[in-house]
Amino acid sequence: MGVSTSAEKSANQAHRLVDENATPETRALFHNLLELSKNHTLFGHQHATEYGHGWTGEEDRSDVKSVTGSHPAVIGIDVMGFSGQPANAVQKEKERLRKVVQDHYSRGGVITVAWHFNNPVSAGGFYWKDSVSKPAVKYIIPGGEAHD
Incomplete structure (x- = not known):
């Protein structure tokens, strides 16, 4: 026999996707973040694999990896280059960021997106x-x- 308290009910309600049409990838990310949050903290920062101390644009590099041996779990990208630029520059930036995102996704990482418009x-x-x-x-x- 189980007993449910109102606090448990509130906690369970707080942990659900609000978008019933969420993609399978979104659902998996949500589930994984909930599970990981029970015992772990994910670390990362903006532009972690795009540039760092004394370097920029190097393949498979981050300052975090240089120190710890692994890339950060979370990286942030900025799509600022998608606005106010010529079409060819926007396309080049899209291709560059697509690779950054795909590489980190392939490593199992979490990607955040900012847009300084x-x-x-x-x-x-x-x-x-x-x-x-x-x-x-x-x-x-x-x-x-x-x-x-």
Whole structure:
């Protein structure tokens, strides 16, 4: 006979996918993260296999691997290069990041994605000061000067 407390019920409800249409890969990642979190902590950082101390763009390298012998469990990529660039540069960046993601996925790693989106109507970058120099919304909505 089992007894369920409200705390157990709350914990069980907290650990479920909210997207009923999640892919098998998403479901597997979710399950694996739940299992690993019981006894382990996954370590990693942004751009871990893209550049490091004194190097950039070297195959199968990370500072973490140089020190520990293994790549970090988690790496983060940034798709900032997908915006505000010529089409050929965007394509080249997509191919480069696809390889980074595929390589880490093949190692069983977790990949996070950030997108520091440049303000499409100012010459600045993605930082707050760049985005407020020329507020984008009124320019990019239908009827705005920059709406394509």
